[in-house]
Amino acid sequence: MAPMGRPREFDAAKALDKALDVFWRHGYEGASISELTQAMGISPPSLYAAFGNKEKLFRAALDRYAEVRRQLWAELMQAPTARAMMEGLFERVIQFYAQEGNPNCCMLVKGTLTSGDCGQVIADHMSAKRAESEAMLLERFRKAKDEGELPVETDPADLAGYFMTVLDGLSIRAAAGAGREELQKIAYLAMRGWPA
Amino acid sequence: MAPMGRPREFDAAKALDKALDVFWRHGYEGASISELTQAMGISPPSLYAAFGNKEKLFRAALDRYAEVRRQLWAELMQAPTARAMMEGLFERVIQFYAQEGNPNCCMLVKGTLTSGDCGQVIADHMSAKRAESEAMLLERFRKAKDEGELPVETDPADLAGYFMTVLDGLSIRAAAGAGREELQKIAYLAMRGWPA
DNA sequence: AGACTTATATAACGACTGCTATAAAAATAC
DNA sequence: GTATTTTTATAGCAGTCGTTATATAAGTCT
Numbered sequence: 001m002a003p004m005g006r007p008r009e010f011d012a013a014k015a016l017d018k019a020l021d022v023f024w025r026h027g028y029e030g031a032s033i034s035e036l037t038q039a040m041g042i043s044p045p046s047l048y049a050a051f052g053n054k055e056k057l058f059r060a061a062l063d064r065y066a067e068v069r070r071q072l073w074a075e076l077m078q079a080p081t082a083r084a085m086m087e088g089l090f091e092r093v094i095q096f097y098a099q100e101g102n103p104n105c106c107m108l109v110k111g112t113l114t115s116g117d118c119g120q121v122i123a124d125h126m127s128a129k130r131a132e133s134e135a136m137l138l139e140r141f142r143k144a145k146d147e148g149e150l151p152v153e154t155d156p157a158d159l160a161g162y163f164m165t166v167l168d169g170l171s172i173r174a175a176a177g178a179g180r181e182e183l184q185k186i187a188y189l190a191m192r193g194w195p196a
Numbered sequence: 197m198a199p200m201g202r203p204r205e206f207d208a209a210k211a212l213d214k215a216l217d218v219f220w221r222h223g224y225e226g227a228s229i230s231e232l233t234q235a236m237g238i239s240p241p242s243l244y245a246a247f248g249n250k251e252k253l254f255r256a257a258l259d260r261y262a263e264v265r266r267q268l269w270a271e272l273m274q275a276p277t278a279r280a281m282m283e284g285l286f287e288r289v290i291q292f293y294a295q296e297g298n299p300n301c302c303m304l305v306k307g308t309l310t311s312g313d314c315g316q317v318i319a320d321h322m323s324a325k326r327a328e329s330e331a332m333l334l335e336r337f338r339k340a341k342d343e344g345e346l347p348v349e350t351d352p353a354d355l356a357g358y359f360m361t362v363l364d365g366l367s368i369r370a371a372a373g374a375g376r377e378e379l380q381k382i383a384y385l386a387m388r389g390w391p392a
Numbered sequence: 393a394g395a396c397t398t399a400t401a402t403a404a405c406g407a408c409t410g411c412t413a414t415a416a417a418a419a420t421a422c
Numbered sequence: 423g424t425a426t427t428t429t430t431a432t433a434g435c436a437g438t439c440g441t442t443a444t445a446t447a448a449g450t451c452t
Contacts, residue, residue, distance in 0.1 A: 005398025006448040027310065029226060033440055043401055044441075050399095054440065105309060112372050113306050114223065130372060161369075161378060162385040169365030173357075176308050176326060182357060189358040193388040201428025202418040229410055239431055240411070246429095250410065 020061040027114035082144035090187035097174035216257040223310035278340035286383035293370035
């Protein structure tokens with residue numbers, strides 16, 4: 001059943017993906033409404049009718065980003081060993097960052113550093129999404145410890161924090177212009193910290 | 197001999213340090229002229245007469261930041277072994293980030309992610325400063341390799357890149373709200389990647 | 393058909409941005 | 423003293439920010 005009134009002429013999901021791309025590349029404050037509307041192919045009133053305001057649009061875009069990321073990570077988590085999972089995760093992340101045309105950083109990293117002044121709401125939202133990703137690593141490491149892949153003296157939480165930190169660092173380095181081989185060498189060294 | 201004209205009523209060096217603090221916390225675009233002038237205790241015309249414009253002021257503040265950082269690092273580089281140096285560097289950086297009231301991130305990291313749209317000039321300036329720091333690590337690692345502290349199969353450049361990446365990652369994590377103990381555990385794990 | 397409801401584009405709002413013209417103040421030069 | 427030079431604060435420039443009032447277009451409901 002079609003709703004009353006004039007039907008909207010754009011696909012809200014596709015428009016959200018376009019907005020995500022703009023936020024991803026420029027951050028919250030760096031993305032202007034005019035740039036967003038232009039990328040989304042709609043006019044400001046349509047944006048505000050569909051998404052509320054800039055902050056709500058950003059949160060919706062962030063949710064979308066986190067969902068896509070969660071799905072990708074969920075697949076990678078199924079590698080036979082935690083070590084293979086981590087290597088695969090590095091490989092996948094580096095491939096993305098080094099790909100021409102892609103945003104060469106993690107949106108959560110960029111957002112953490114750029115949305116400090118945009119109100120606590122966005123910062124909290126960002127922290128929650130970061131925690132989700134780290135929780136996936138933590139769970140996988142716990143399982144690996146239970147299965148004997150990791151030594152009993154290993155703290156899965158510390159290990160998850162360490163690899164999240166390296167992943168974040170890679171994001172910075174990619175944003176600074178590092179190429180694929182360079183990032184791969186760093187990931188290789190980071191894996192040397194794997195518990196023996 | 198005092199110059200002609202009316203003498204300036206503020207200390208340019210102190211004003212620059214105040215500007216550095218504002219840029220450090222809010223990034224280039226996030227720092228407004230009004231906030232800068234307020235922090236520096238001067239009015240806009242004084243700012244423009246003394247520093248040119250916002251971009252030049254930022255570059256001056258960045259130079260100041262890099263100089264202070266370089267001096268601190270130079271001291272730390274003199275530790276008896278490269279490993280002790282690296283541990284000391286982690287300790288010092290973490291202490292700073294975790295200190296209440298301090299900017300809880302590296303200005304070069306924040307700048308790399310926030311000044312992408314502010315013109316290539318600033319981005320290049322940022323890259324140069326990043327390279328300076330990494331070059332100090334590289335030189336110290338080369339020396340360690342020459343002295344036999346590092347195995348012959350170790351690539352000092354890769355190692356420098358790895359530790360820079362971890363340091364950058366710690367900066368992100370501190371900005372995300374991580375405390376001192378958490379950062380220390382990560383640094384401890386990062387040191388496990390030290391060549392055996 | 394006409395009433396109602398929703399989406400659309402245009403244009404504009406007040407607030408802020410980086411920056412500067414103007415004029416007064418404070419020093420030296422002659 | 424008067425002229426010159428530089429710094430100062432006030433006020434305002436044109437432009438952009440996020441957001442919205444207005445009016446028109448495009449649908450469903452009765």
